[in-house]
């Protein structure tokens with residue numbers, strides 16, 4: 408595959424409703440741009456109330472009929488077949504994901520697509536082995552009672568997705584939703600409609616009943632996103648995206664008192680103590696700052712280095728950043744792709760300018776990246792490292808979501824914990840140290856949902872995932888996903 412061939416055909420992304428592909432009744436479409444080249448490579452249909460109504464109604468019918476009637480064994484077998492079918496069409500998903508996001512092929516082939524399949528397998532396995540609770544209760548007449556719990560599907564789930572890991576983050580929600588017996592209506596990001604659309608073909612091939620998985624394309628406000636989250640036929644909303652959007656969705660969910668699961672923004676820290684293995688800390692911090700061009704919610708934007716190793720750490724981080732190869736997804740050995748859109752590039756560049764205004768020393772980067780050939784029109788920026796920013800600067804407080812970080816020294820454990828926690832966000836942190844006692848002590852005092860020690864983005868899908876503070880509501884992963892995707896009923900039987 409090469410990018411020239413990818414660009415030669417204009418694709419069309421239709422909605423996937425009740426098992427078949429449909430255009431918008433309004434005829435409205437919007438362009439889809441390949442970030443690696445800046446060219447329009449497809450059009451997507453924009454869903455309105457008609458499409459959202461049709462999708463919610465198809466999801467409800469499947470819930471009450473075909474899907475709802477399946478045993479757990481049959482349901483989970485079908486879900487496992489979806490994973491097998493994604494793997495069978497691995498190259499199609501890979502091609503779709505890299506043209507939509509521009510991310511390096513090496514990244515998408517190791518993370519996005521395999522995780523897309525694993526999300527179905529893992530939750531099918533979890534549901535097969537889940538058990539409930541039971542209590543024997545004493546009663547005054549001596550006969551007693553038995554209490555036991557059953558978990559039931561919540562109903563029709565709206566799944567609203569971002570663009571940074573389109574297949575991975577969408578299936579992270581669709582996998583457990585279906586495994587728990589719900590049906591879904593997915594609204595993919597307007598930037599990345601490809602893999603959610605392709606998944607419709609996989610659902611049909613795997614034999615999934617019509618209406619279990621539906622996709623409506625469009626934007627947020629006054630478009631498919633808002634119509635879906637405010638639809639009274641939706642029983643729960645799971646969302647990944649910006650904190651500001653999460654607030655709007657929480658308000659929409661308030662009508663009808665519908666539950667939400669929110670995975671939101673972050674301003675994550677890495678804390679490197681002087682006793683850390685420096686090679687590993689540099690390698691891990693490089694990944695946590697620059698992977699996916701810094702467009703990872705778990706990524707590091709604040710790096711705190713214990714003063715004795717500050718100069719050496721900064722020198723080596725700068726050298727490593729300058730060695731990153733920038734380019735399109737299919738270029739050899741590329742480690743830094745483009746940002747998702749021209750608009751997002753403007754946002755990141757505005758923070759590059761703000762950092763200078765706020766007194767930063769720019770160690771490396773700070774501008775647009777020069778690219779050539781097919782990549783000339785893509786949305787590339789330079790990997791950027793700053794020192795000299797105060798903790799109160801906007802660059803140290805606001806989520807940028809680009810390939811950049813601010814590095815700053817610290818002198819004591821107490822000081823660094825307070826500074827790391829000095830943010831409205833609370834998604835993740837990484838602590839680098841060879842002192843095991845300190846690792847445990849610091850990790851539990853950080854106000855985050857996930858803390859890695861001597862690693863970053865090491866995920867076991869059975870573990871709880873989510874954010875503290877403004878980084879989210881609820882936890883997903885393993886059995887924790889059951890809290891949102893099922894309704895727990897207690898049955899009390901008087902003997």
Ligand code: NAD
Pocket residue numbers: 567568569570571576594595596597625626627628632633636647648649650652653655656669670671672673703704705806808834874878879
């Ligand atoms: P975004 O909030 O702009 O958009 C996410 C989705 O919400 C899109 O599909 C969009 O169309 C939709 N949307 C927007 N407004 C809406 C509204 N009013 N009603 C309903 N839907 C609406 O986020 P993004 O730019 O796509 O993604 C980047 C953000 O996602 C970053 O803040 C990042 O930190 C966050 N993120 C968080 C996690 C996590 O697990 N915590 C994971 C990935 C990304």
